[in-house]
Amino acid sequence: MYNIQNIVAKNILNYRKKHQLSLDKLATMTGVSKNMLSQIEKGASNPTITTLWKIANGLHLSLSQLTAVNDESIDFIDESDIIPIIEDQVAIYPYFPYDDQKKFEMFKMQIESGGKMISEPHHPESEEYIIVSAGQLEIAINSEKYTINSNQAFRFKSDVTHTYFNPLDKTVVFTATIYYQ
Secondary structure, X not given: OOOHHHHHHHHHHHHHHHOOOOHHHHHHXXXXXXXXXXXXXXXXXXXXHHHHHHHHHHOOOOHHHHOOOOOOOOOOOOHHHOOOEEEOOEEEEEEEEEEOOOOEEEEEEEEOOOOEXXXXXXXXXXXXXXXXXXXXXXXXXXXXEEEEEOOOEEEEEOOOOEEEEOOOOOOEEEEEEEEOO
């Protein structure tokens, strides 16, 4: 199993070295204290999701870039290897984090009965591809609602706010791939 604490520590250190940034500059960019960043970078602190988001946003990275293991030409991923991002009734499993060369990221999402998640617009001209494997998913885009059932797929321009909703009394499970132009 991947140790997310060590992965984040390595990724922050590598980013800081690559861009020749001091901890002070990193703190200014992210809004996270220099002391906290130092602890995270040493692997001595396990950051909260909120802190990870602050760091990712401050560095203009996706959350999956910040938490990804890098430099492998073949990936075999078992769900037990992934630490999901969980908030309320939504769980996100980042199977394939964003890659600059491939220009996409892929993750599994689960939304419990009645749960919803509002997604801010992704990068301009981005597209999202959804495949529902269990349950039913409703997606609202520009005040239009679309229903995607099990074993159906859906594609849309994801550079606008969109909302995922589970209208049924069982968990909806789907794969989402976001392609960035």
